[in-house]
Amino acid sequence: DFLQRPQISKCRSPEMETFSCFWTAGNFYNLTVPRILQLLYKKSNEEDWKECPDYITSGQNSCYFNASYTSVWTPYCVQLASKNEVYDKKCFSVDEIVLPDPPVHLNWTLLNTSQTGIHGDIQVRWDPPPTADVRKGWITLEYELQYKEVNETKWKELKPRLSTVAPLYSLKTARDYEIRIRSRQRTSEKFGEFSEILYVSFSQIGIECDRCTEEVEFPWFLVVVFGVCGLAVTVISIMLSKQPRLKMLIFPPVPVPKIKGIDPDLLKKGKLDEVNSILACHDIYKTQLYSDDLWVEFIELDIEDPDEKNRASDTDRLLSEDHLKSHNCLGAKDDDSGRASCCEPDIPETDFSTSDTCDATSDSDQFKKATEKEEDLLCLDRQDNDESLPSFANTDPQGQHRNTQSENSLLWAPFGDSVESSRPSVHTQISNQNSLTSTDFYAQVSDITPAGRVVLSPGQKSKLGRAQREGCTEQNFTVDSTYFCEADVKKCIAVTSPEENEPHVQEQGYNEDGYFTTESLTTTVANLGASTAAPPSSETPVADYTSIHIVQSPQGLVLNATALPVPDKEFNVSCGYVSADQLNKIMP
Amino acid sequence: MSTKGTSLKGLLLVTLLVSHMLLTKEGVTSLPICPNGSVNCQLSLEELFDRAVKLSHYIHFLSSEMFNEFDERYAQGRGFIAKAVNSCHTASLTTPEDKEQAQQIHHEDLLNIILGVLRSWNDPLIHLASEVQRIKEAPETILWKAVEIEEQNKRLLEGMEKIVGRVQSGEVENDIYTPWDGLPSLQLADEDSRLFAFYNLLHCLRRDSHKIDNYLKVLKCRLIHDNNC
Numbered sequence: 001d002f003l004q005r006p007q008i009s010k011c012r013s014p015e016m017e018t019f020s021c022f023w024t025a026g027n028f029y030n031l032t033v034p035r036i037l038q039l040l041y042k043k044s045n046e047e048d049w050k051e052c053p054d055y056i057t058s059g060q061n062s063c064y065f066n067a068s069y070t071s072v073w074t075p076y077c078v079q080l081a082s083k084n085e086v087y088d089k090k091c092f093s094v095d096e097i098v099l100p101d102p103p104v105h106l107n108w109t110l111l112n113t114s115q116t117g118i119h120g121d122i123q124v125r126w127d128p129p130p131t132a133d134v135r136k137g138w139i140t141l142e143y144e145l146q147y148k149e150v151n152e153t154k155w156k157e158l159k160p161r162l163s164t165v166a167p168l169y170s171l172k173t174a175r176d177y178e179i180r181i182r183s184r185q186r187t188s189e190k191f192g193e194f195s196e197i198l199y200v201s202f203s204q205i206g207i208e209c210d211r212c213t214e215e216v217e218f219p220w221f222l223v224v225v226f227g228v229c230g231l232a233v234t235v236i237s238i239m240l241s242k243q244p245r246l247k248m249l250i251f252p253p254v255p256v257p258k259i260k261g262i263d264p265d266l267l268k269k270g271k272l273d274e275v276n277s278i279l280a281c282h283d284i285y286k287t288q289l290y291s292d293d294l295w296v297e298f299i300e301l302d303i304e305d306p307d308e309k310n311r312a313s314d315t316d317r318l319l320s321e322d323h324l325k326s327h328n329c330l331g332a333k334d335d336d337s338g339r340a341s342c343c344e345p346d347i348p349e350t351d352f353s354t355s356d357t358c359d360a361t362s363d364s365d366q367f368k369k370a371t372e373k374e375e376d377l378l379c380l381d382r383q384d385n386d387e388s389l390p391s392f393a394n395t396d397p398q399g400q401h402r403n404t405q406s407e408n409s410l411l412w413a414p415f416g417d418s419v420e421s422s423r424p425s426v427h428t429q430i431s432n433q434n435s436l437t438s439t440d441f442y443a444q445v446s447d448i449t450p451a452g453r454v455v456l457s458p459g460q461k462s463k464l465g466r467a468q469r470e471g472c473t474e475q476n477f478t479v480d481s482t483y484f485c486e487a488d489v490k491k492c493i494a495v496t497s498p499e500e501n502e503p504h505v506q507e508q509g510y511n512e513d514g515y516f517t518t519e520s521l522t523t524t525v526a527n528l529g530a531s532t533a534a535p536p537s538s539e540t541p542v543a544d545y546t547s548i549h550i551v552q553s554p555q556g557l558v559l560n561a562t563a564l565p566v567p568d569k570e571f572n573v574s575c576g577y578v579s580a581d582q583l584n585k586i587m588p
Numbered sequence: 589m590s591t592k593g594t595s596l597k598g599l600l601l602v603t604l605l606v607s608h609m610l611l612t613k614e615g616v617t618s619l620p621i622c623p624n625g626s627v628n629c630q631l632s633l634e635e636l637f638d639r640a641v642k643l644s645h646y647i648h649f650l651s652s653e654m655f656n657e658f659d660e661r662y663a664q665g666r667g668f669i670a671k672a673v674n675s676c677h678t679a680s681l682t683t684p685e686d687k688e689q690a691q692q693i694h695h696e697d698l699l700n701i702i703l704g705v706l707r708s709w710n711d712p713l714i715h716l717a718s719e720v721q722r723i724k725e726a727p728e729t730i731l732w733k734a735v736e737i738e739e740q741n742k743r744l745l746e747g748m749e750k751i752v753g754r755v756q757s758g759e760v761e762n763d764i765y766t767p768w769d770g771l772p773s774l775q776l777a778d779e780d781s782r783l784f785a786f787y788n789l790l791h792c793l794r795r796d797s798h799k800i801d802n803y804l805k806v807l808k809c810r811l812i813h814d815n816n817c
Contacts, residue, residue, distance in 0.1 A: 095795065
C-alpha cells in the first residue's frame, strides 16, 4: 500500500478532431475528504488555465475535448489539480496523441482451396473505424492483421497495409482461425486497440476435408536443412582431407587442355626461344609452314640488309629453330615439359650446334646458324632436275668440325656409284614440285623470314657448299667436291635483281654439304650453264648419294645405311636427314 | 585469393545496397517521368498531387524519425519536453487548425499557405543541415536525414509551384512567408542552450511537415477524388 498520486494516465485523440485525457485518482487521500480533481488545460498561446469542458463523455476520470476545443497542431498543456495542488501536468499537441479506433465490420470470403482440400485461401475485409474521416483524407490509417488457430496461443502478424482487404493463404481447412485487426495513423508508431475477433471456420461454408485426419506432418523443413548441412559438412571434410585418393574419387580433377609435349606454363611464362624449341618439335606446327600457295604470292625479299642478319628476330629464330629442332625430335621421352622431345644428348654437335640441348638459348650464334640453315634449305628446296650429282661434304657448323674438302670427296665418293641406281627412288621421294622435264626453276616457298630469306619447301634439305658465301672472289669453285647452290653461283656471277626464289647469299665461309638429286643438280647446273661460272659440280667428283630410307616429315630424310664408315664425329646429318645406322646410334 | 577477396567485397557491396534499398523503401522511389520527354509533356494534376503527397509524407516521416533520434540521444534528462511548447517561427502564418477549417478554406488559399510554409522552411533547413554537423558526435543518421529533408523540401516546393500554376486562376501570391531568425540560437556556445534550440527546431519541423502532409491529402481528396478517397 503505497501512496499514489493522482496522475494523468494518457491523453488520446482517435481521429485528430477531438481528444480526451484520462487520469487515475490515486489513493492519496482518505475517502472521507472529497477530492475534487480538476483538469485544467491551456493552449500555448493562452495565459489562463481553463477547466475541462466535459468530464462525462469519456467516462470516469476523464475529460473530453470536442472539436471546437481542439486545435490540432497547437500545443496544449493539461494539469490535474485540486484546489490547492497540482498533481500532474502534461504537454502535448493533438497530432502526437492520435490513436485510432479499431476497424469494424470484419468478414471473410473463401478464395480457393487446394486440390487436396487440405488448405484454403481466404480474403478478409473490414471497414475503417467510423470515427476516422478517411474519405476526406483528414487522416490516413494503416492496418495490421493478426491471426491464429483457435487453440494456439501465439498470433501471427501480417505486415501493416493501407488497404482494407487482406488475403490469408494456406489455411488449414480442418482448423478454425481467429482474426483481429488494429489500426494506427500512418506516420505514428503506436497502434490503436484491436478490433473484435473474427472467427473463421471452413466447415461453416461447407468445406469438408475428407483426408484431414490428424496427420503428423513430415518435417520436410528439418529434413532439408539437415540434409543440406550434412552434405555441406561432408563436402568440406572431403575437400580439406589429406587423402588425395578420396579427393580424386569425389572431385576428379578437371583435365585442363593440354597438348602432349607442351607445358602450358611454359607457353605463358617461358622465353620465346624455349617456346620455339618446343613448338618446333611437334609436327603439327611444322605442317603450318608448308601450306600451299599462300606464300608464293607474297614474297618480299630485301637485298643485302646486313643489319638484319644480326637482328635476333623471333621469327627467325622460330623458323630456324624449327628446322633445327626437327631433327632432334627423335627418340625422346615425353615428360610433358615439351622439352624432352628435343633432348637428344647423343647427337653430336656437329650439325646442330644449337639444338642438342633443351635449353636452346637464343643468341646471335644461333641466329647465324639458323640463317645458315635457311640458306641450305633454300638451296636444297630449289629442286630442279639437275643431272649433276650432288656431292656431299661434311656439314660444317660454325667453326667446328671442319672437314677438309679432301675428306669430303673421299667420304662420299663411294656413294657415287650408287647414285644412278638410286636415282629413281630418290626421285620419287623428292617432293613433287620438281618435274624432270621442267627447265624452269622454281620451288615452292614455304615461308619467308623477315630478313627476306625465303624458305623453300619441303623435302630434303641440303647443306650446300657455302664456301662461296664469302664472295666469289674468295671462293674456289673448283676446289673440291663441294656443291653449292646455284644461287650462290649466280650471285657471284651476277648480282642482279633476285629471282623470286633467290635466297640470300651469306658471307660466311663454310663448307656445307648439300644433297641433291641428280636431277635437280643437273637442272641446276644446266641453268647455270647460261652463266659463266662453271658449276663446280661438274668438275668435282661425282656426288654421292644414297637412297632414301625414310622420309621423315618434310624436313628429314633417313638414308639407307651404307658400308661407308661414318666417323661419329662427322656426323653427316645434313640439312635434314640421318642415315639409318646413324639413326640407330642415336636411338637408345 | 585476390579474386576471392574481390568477390567477397562485391557480395558485401551488393548486400549493403539491397539492404539500403529495402530500408529506405519508405522513401520516394523514382516515379515515371513524362513518356514523351518533350516540351508538351504534362503530368496530370492527379499525378502531380500523387507525387506531392508522397514527398510530403516522406518528409514528415524523416522529420519524425529525426526528432525521435535526437530526443533519445540528447534530450533525455534535460527537461526539454516541458519547455517545448515554444512557438515555431511559422506560427505567425494562419493555418487551418482543425478539420472544419481545413474543409472550409478555399483550395487556392490552402495551396498558398502550403507554399508559404514550405518557403519559410527553406532557409532553416539549409542551416539545420549545416549546423547539425557541428553537434558533438552527431549520429550519422541524423546528419543524413537533415540533408535529405532539405533536398526533398526543395523538390516539394517545386512541385507545389507547378500545382499552383495549374490550379490557380489568378496570380500567384508570393507574400506568405515567415523569415527565420533562429540561426544564432543554433550557434550558441552553451551546449545545453544549443541543443535545446535544435530540439525546438526539430519539433517544429515535425509539426509543420505533418501539417503540410495533411493539407495536401485533404486537397487531393477534395480536388481529385471528390471527397471520396
